[in-house]
Amino acid sequence: MDKDKIDKKDHILDVAERVFSDKGFDGASTRLISGEAGVNMAMLNYYFGSKEGLFLAIFQRKIANFQNVLQNLGNDESISAWDKMQKYVEMYGEKVVTNNCFQKLLYREMGMNRGNDLSDKLRDLLMKNVTELDKILREGIANGEFKKDIDIAMVIATLYGTKNYILNTPLVASALLGYDIQDDKMIEEKLKPQIKSYMKNLLKSYLLNDNEHKN
Amino acid sequence: MDKDKIDKKDHILDVAERVFSDKGFDGASTRLISGEAGVNMAMLNYYFGSKEGLFLAIFQRKIANFQNVLQNLGNDESISAWDKMQKYVEMYGEKVVTNNCFQKLLYREMGMNRGNDLSDKLRDLLMKNVTELDKILREGIANGEFKKDIDIAMVIATLYGTKNYILNTPLVASALLGYDIQDDKMIEEKLKPQIKSYMKNLLKSYLLNDNEHKN
DNA sequence: TTACATTAATCAATCGTTTGATTAATTTTG
């Protein structure tokens, strides 16, 4: 059936996403991926053409989901820039666990110096989110909600960087936070609330003008 | 001469550090490393035993330098906790460029799920720095310099995370900041001052009590 | 049958490592 084919491709992508995020692109062999997915090795090339094709397919599958979520938030004119930032932090905190493997994979491969144009494609994907955040921050400055001298680029780096640090160094982060952030229960009960709460407080104290300190 | 032997091993480590940080552990072949270092392939095993031995040697070489720098700062009782944080940010900003490759390498491999105990060794190395920062922050809270409700662990994650984000995603960070952060001149003239200035302001607004807002 | 799906077997290339031989440097001995 057509349904089965799609489901099987999706299953392969799910497994590949996890294995790639564990081992990295070079460390994950096609044999291991096909083995864990329970399919013949040749099926990877049959469906995705090559190992790199499989790798790219993982990202292309995510693009559709990323596209409009942030844009809808950014274009909403009914709420303040600060409310948008708070809403963003909420979504952002939820995604910490949802797209765990993918985030890890994305940012690890971004730092690689491969000859490919893969890095450029990943950069374009990431810049979509960055641009929306940039727009919200500029809006907040323009209408006087935020301080005039905030460093927009660095704030965005802090937002993504803090999350990535925790996700990409689970051993250090667990020791630092005092609980196992690889445990789903701990993520749900402790990590997500802590990240959201901290990031809101951090942004509040850095972004907002002093006369709006209560919220 | 003895001098030459040491220099050659150091030279191999320098090259390996760069190549590993570009390609990752799996992506960097011993042939490429030995080729770029201008030595015979067998010399890597002759000096370091194995590829993993070479990899570990890169980190072990750095440990000695890391060890006492932060500890001296932390144990200094003549300056305030906030001054220590400022000094730390200064050092931290300088290292952005100095240990560029190393930082990149360290944090990329930390996220890998290899069977080895390599991850544990790297975690222990990283935790040394983390612990010193933790001590300074606790001191600041205890003596009333910092707010009582700050999230120490998350502040540390922000400090390291922001820097790592910029280092590990140079393409995105360059587009975000508006200049090429892979250009040494730009790093010196723009990136380093910007990171230091931003991080001090960010920490000041989050850590310090309101009555100490001027500094 | 025809077109697609799946498999096992196989390919050339590359991997990290090891080998045996050779050269350079150092130490020992006379």
Place this chain on the structure above:
DNA sequence: CAAAATTAATCAAACGATTGATTAATGTAA
């Protein structure tokens, strides 16, 4: 000091293993 002996450094070549990819054969469903 000089010759001999020993150690260290370096090299080209090859090893077995694994890689991503391909092939040819078989299975399956319309």
